[in-house]
Amino acid sequence: MKIRTEESERHTLSILVDNEPGILARIAGMFTARGYNIDSLTVTDISEDETVSRITIVTSGSPHVIDQIIAQTERMPPVYKVTDLTEIGPHVERDMALVKVAGTGEHRIEALRLADVYRARVVDSTTESFVFEVTGNSDKVGSFIELMREVGLVEVARTGVVAIGRGKEPS
Structure with missing residues (x-):
């Protein structure tokens, strides 16, 4: 059985x-x-x-x-x-994270390239670090964070999921 x-x-x-x-x-x-x-x-x-x-x-x-x-x-x-x-059924979910990445040279260039692919915005920049803002579904935000680990992830602050139903009726 x-x-x-x-x-x-x-x-x-x-x-x-x-x-x-x-x-x-x-x-x-x-x-x-x-x-x-x-x-x-x-x-x-x-x-x-x-x-x-x-x-x-x-x-x-x-x-x-x-x-x-x-x-x-x-x-x-x-x-x-x-x-x-x-x-x-259909609903919209979003998650947002602030992701601090430190690095120089190729790591810095790669962090910017990946941020562009994920449509992450640079919200703070120094000569040695960036803070990116990335918004999307939880999988997208998680993937971005994982990729940043390879190029110098320092710190993450994440909002958690916000969601609302689609259409004219309240959810």
Whole structure:
């Protein structure tokens, strides 16, 4: 008898919540308590009166685990809505990183060439280093960072994924 294991899938969740102290800690605590991993987490205020925030969480799990995460998150006050952007279909995801690279000579030239290929912008430059800004999907940003390791990567600061559904309806 063959035991079937469910494949782990990456999902991007958009969670609308009251903008109040402690809500992020409660949601992150729910993930921790149940052994769910958070690959990326971003939070921003989305209302004019600063009362509602969007938490974007990228996580992985089997379809059953993702369903559990959504159900448990929806039950948490003050959560208004949980949307699995991966399930609803077309959506836009972006990640941004600031990447500091040091080098001279050929390493410096190669860093600039790679930045051009990845459409990374130079946002700071000295005679010995660059800080690049690269934006795109997580795979693109990760690939750029990996290539910079070979030419003098010093430091990375990364935002995490932000995402929104396509079309005229709110996600």
